[in-house]
Amino acid sequence: MSLYGKVALVTGAGRGIGRAVALSLAERGAWLALVARSEDELSRTAKLVTEQGGRAVVVAADLGEPASVAAVVDRTAAQLGPVDVLVNNAATVEPLGRSTDMDPHTWGAAFRLNVITPAALSFTALPHMTAAGWGRIVNVSSGIVAHPEALIGGNAYAATKAALEAHTLNLAAELHRTGVTANVYRPGSVDTAMQGLMRREGGGRLDEATHARFLRTYEEGRLISADDSARSLVDRLTGDATGEIWDVSDPR
Template identity: 40%
Template sequence: MARLSDMVAVVTGGGRGIGREIALQQAREGAKVAVLARTVTEIEETVSLIKGEGGQAIAVSTDIIDLAAVENAFARVVSELGPVDVLVNNHGSFQGFGPIWECDPLVWWRDVEINLRGTFNTCRTAAPKMLARGGGRIVNLVGGGTGNSFPNGSGYASSKAAIMRLTECLNDTTIGNDVRAFAVDPGLVRSAMTELQLSSEAGKTYLPGIQKLFDDSVNVEPSRAALLIADIAAGRFDTLAGRLLRGVDDRDALAEEMDAIVAADGRALRFSSVEQGKL
């Protein structure tokens, strides 16, 4: 039997790129998949690909920052597929490039709103129902700037660091009832988001390092994150709930290191041990 048989998975931002690969992999593992995004044609194409491989999926067009729309989307998922077991928050925006005094403040804030508020909305909608059923797994995608400075990418970085902390707080609130939350950094993936960084004048001016990374062959296949998230959905990494997992991780090695990571309180947003002692 497939590992995710009888499970229902919701994947946001599932119309292309990393999200599409995550949705496909969830379906390959046996899950019924709801593909959420704003662009109908893209999510319908993802659903068509899933069905072409013999899977079951529906496309649900949703504005992720509209809480009522998110609640309606989840109600439809439950009605058509069943209760949600796995939520993957893959949606993301990164269009505010440059120093904050050069960025359009509305664009900067829109990045934060889509990334952070969108994740809040889906978690707020899904978590209570998972708690009522006694289990579930939530995966929130993070990225550049989560644990380090990201010059000229402050809106994206701030939102992703906030999602990491939200993930930790959510997990610590719900894990007692077997609802676990995880953060996943897929790594640098060639996607519509990175193409904008590479092609726009602002991207070329303020984020030239992205092109250099690709020139140096730093290009993580989206399947790495998709396979990792399938493992998370199947419970392989429950020990690391509330922590950061990466698409570039060797999954077998990571499984062997889980207890050591927890003992060292690794893969988390923390002050250094020296600084902790001063507080």
């Protein structure tokens, strides 16, 4: 099935995996709603989309604010049409540090951005998708869910990604036979700003062995590009698989 003319909303589209997903979707003919906090970064992504003949609108918003969700979906519908494809990529790795030093309010804020916002965007987009009998929801997770013990100092991130995966698989079961699919994507170790943050600021905030692993992965050249990871995700969108955990390393 072609994605030509489908309206795709991508969060965290200003850089990294989100930007790469947006460009890959544009190559397949989708119309893009690009969402993130930084309007400047989104404008650069939009310029890249239009340079390759695609169509994109910039929707700058702080998705950590509950009121932003409806506004983002409404603005997308007004400028492009109702959302057909939703890629929830925006996330925070903060707060980092020992759990005994953690502020519960800050820890909870990670759940709002990493779990509640993707769920709320899905709930808002679903009426159109189910009425149309076609829709695609992908929630970008992390391989840390398979090994949560490997990110000591990143308790909030590990917990939120596990919750996001449980939400996605449950939602997929609810949507069985509606034509709307919901899947998880684990993008692998990608050379992104988040990886850079872990290397720069991980010392003293992450467990020593955990921080050393981030440094070693980078130094040994084992990070993959955002473009390669994004293609692995987008290549799967035209299929009917649902309720799956896709990993970048899986054959497709």
